[in-house]
Amino acid sequence: EDQVTQSPEALRLQEGESSSLNCSYTVSGLRGLFWYRQDPGKGPEFLFTLYSAGEEKEKERLKATLTKKESFLHITAPKPEDSATYLCAVQANRGGYQKVTFGTGTKLQVIP
């Protein structure tokens, strides 16, 4: 069974204090790994898709990396507006359809 585990569950950072969020996965036939940001009461907002180990993608203060077992979301010099829950999901091909499994997320709070 596909599994996605995110750590830590919650993270509190001072503004400007860089850190990383972890997403470890167990899935056979990984086709893609996604990162989303979700604000309270809203739908997840797409951030990145990573396809293969060694791939990296950046967007403003965020950088996502992928290995064969895990992905990291690095946040450089975060600002209070980066406060949100960050979700990781994996996609695998299962008999003709794409199965997506989500982690439970890391709740990030950035304090001014």
Next chain:
Amino acid sequence: KAGVTQTPRYLIKTRGQQVTLSCSPISGHRSVSWYQQTPGQGLQFLFEYFSETQRNKGNFPGRFSGRQFSNSRSEMNVSTLELGDSALYLCASSATPGTSGKMGVETQYFGPGTRLLVL
């Protein structure tokens, strides 16, 4: 391009009632997936529709059902509501696999959700 839209945004129902939620995908997207999100369980997959056919289904009881129309709009229905059905229901759309994404992977884009409260 307009994003995924969901209606209504908020609903209050009582136990035993039924509810229908609607989702309009991004123009050109033909796949629609539904998720239930609760604080304790996170995002749980309900089902996926593609070209009016249910292609995949999660582990939810038969009270949860859905359908997709020829214009790719989708509805989900929950009958005989229970207190535990209170949740944020999210719809996500994606393009046809292989048409634009790399390695046959199509990213899912989410709507704002419908907040359902069952009293």
